[in-house]
Amino acid sequence: MTGSDYIGGPSYDVEKFREFGLLFGKELNGKWAVETGVNIAAANVIVRSGPGPEINVTRYKFEMLSFPVIVKYSISSFLYVNGGPLLDIQRSEKSTINQSGIGYLIGIGAQQYFNNVGIYLNPHLKRHAAISFDSSIENLTELGVQLGVAYKF
Secondary structure: OOHHHOOOOOEEEEEEEEEEEEEEEEEOOOOEEEEEEEEEEEEEEEEEOOOOOOOOEEEEEEEEEEEEEEEEEEOOOOEEEEEEEEEEEEOOOOOOOOOOEEEEEEEEEEEEEEOOEEEEEEEEEEEEEEEEOOOOOOOOEEEEEEEEEEEOO
16 A cells, blocks of 8 residues: 555544633623633543554543633623633643644633632633644644632632
């Protein structure tokens, strides 16, 4: 087989994806707020080579730090939309795709405060390395839900 006989490419399976973070927010007025902080993401990645006489399987641990700068607009006392850039730094030692770069987040969420303590649910779309720090053209896209506890000082 020659290179022109191949159709397709490698496949990537992500297992046990998890993300934890700490965000700090500042209300600008009754409707607008800005949030920033740090998120740590980790997963197990399985890479299967493209079609050919042999299919090679490579496994590695994926780790990434994200530093978001998110603008939040309150539609009502409990409903909001949010979005903004992410600075992503991939920490994985062994990886075929580098996700370091500038990405973005867009979402819609709900929050409820009881005195100074609140809970929130934020379904969102994250696109990492939309502007990559290297020549990588592939990027990770997450469709997820963030569940959290908040405290107003």
